[in-house]
Amino acid sequence: MRVSILGVPVDRLTVEQYVERVAEMIRLGRPGRIITLNPEYLFKAVTGSPGLVELVNRADLVTADGEGIVWAGRVADATFPERVTGIDLMLALTRRATTEGWSVYLLGAAPGVAEEAAENLRLRYPGLEVAGTCHGYFKAGEEAAVARRVREAGPQLLFVALGAPKQEQWIDRHIDGIGPVVAMGVGGSFDVVAGRVTRAPRWMRRLRIEWLGRLFKEPSRWRRMLVLPRFAWLVLRTYRLERKGSR
Numbered sequence: 001m002r003v004s005i006l007g008v009p010v011d012r013l014t015v016e017q018y019v020e021r022v023a024e025m026i027r028l029g030r031p032g033r034i035i036t037l038n039p040e041y042l043f044k045a046v047t048g049s050p051g052l053v054e055l056v057n058r059a060d061l062v063t064a065d066g067e068g069i070v071w072a073g074r075v076a077d078a079t080f081p082e083r084v085t086g087i088d089l090m091l092a093l094t095r096r097a098t099t100e101g102w103s104v105y106l107l108g109a110a111p112g113v114a115e116e117a118a119e120n121l122r123l124r125y126p127g128l129e130v131a132g133t134c135h136g137y138f139k140a141g142e143e144a145a146v147a148r149r150v151r152e153a154g155p156q157l158l159f160v161a162l163g164a165p166k167q168e169q170w171i172d173r174h175i176d177g178i179g180p181v182v183a184m185g186v187g188g189s190f191d192v193v194a195g196r197v198t199r200a201p202r203w204m205r206r207l208r209i210e211w212l213g214r215l216f217k218e219p220s221r222w223r224r225m226l227v228l229p230r231f232a233w234l235v236l237r238t239y240r241l242e243r244k245g246s247r
């Protein structure tokens with residue numbers, strides 16, 4: 001079921017349900033796009049980047065990525081069953097890929113990282129077929145060649161790790177020309193799977209403070225996080241104050 005958060009669609013599904021939807025798209029043999037929506041992206045989109053809203057509108061599936069979105073859902077009376085991050089869905093899809101025989105393509109991150117991530121995924125999910133890998137620091141003039149490489153590899157799943165919104169924009173430009181593939185932006189996930197960056201410990205994830213762990217490890221992210229209080233205020237104003245005012 002799809003709901004609207006600040007006018008932007010988000011699906012209310014569990015990881016398992018997303019995997020089923022993707023399986024259906026692959027069975028039908030048509031291209032698909034998944035966006036894992038976090039508060040930073042949503043805030044930027046609704047406060048002056050209509051192009052980013054359009055990208056979400058064109059996605060087949062949109063997940064609630066980030067505690068901020070899950071919280072916004074509660075405020076808007078549209079509770080999400082769980083938070084579904086890019087890395088969680090990527091791992092769940094990769095596990096399913098081994099039983100379904102889907103092949104995966106990893107595009108993005110610094111040179112060497114996608115290969116290391118692919119190697120670790122093969123170790124974790126024996127039998128996984130990796131159609132190819134490519135780093136994410138190509139020049140604008142090389143973009144068509146990168147898309148051609150993906151098409152020729154013919155994967156069923158394409159994970160794009162270029163950071164948001166670059167990865168969503170890349171997928172939007174190329175989805176119709178790279179064959180029947182389901183594509184998803186996964187941010188820094190390859191760095192984590194390759195073991196170059198570690199994810200916050202499980203207890204932090206359980207306490208819903210993974211973002212805090214990430215801030216300790218990558219302090220340069222603080223600037224990005226400054227939008228979070230503004231996002232929270234926008235949500236409260238939209239769903240609490242304005243609603244009260246209209247009663």
Ligand code: UDP
Pocket residue numbers: 108109110135136137161162163164186187188189190191
């Ligand atoms: N990246 C890339 N090409 C670029 C810019 C970034 O491949 O031109 C990669 C970068 O190496 C990292 C990922 O994209 O692996 C971005 O990770 P981040 O955690 O910043 O993602 P976000 O949280 O912005 O989605």
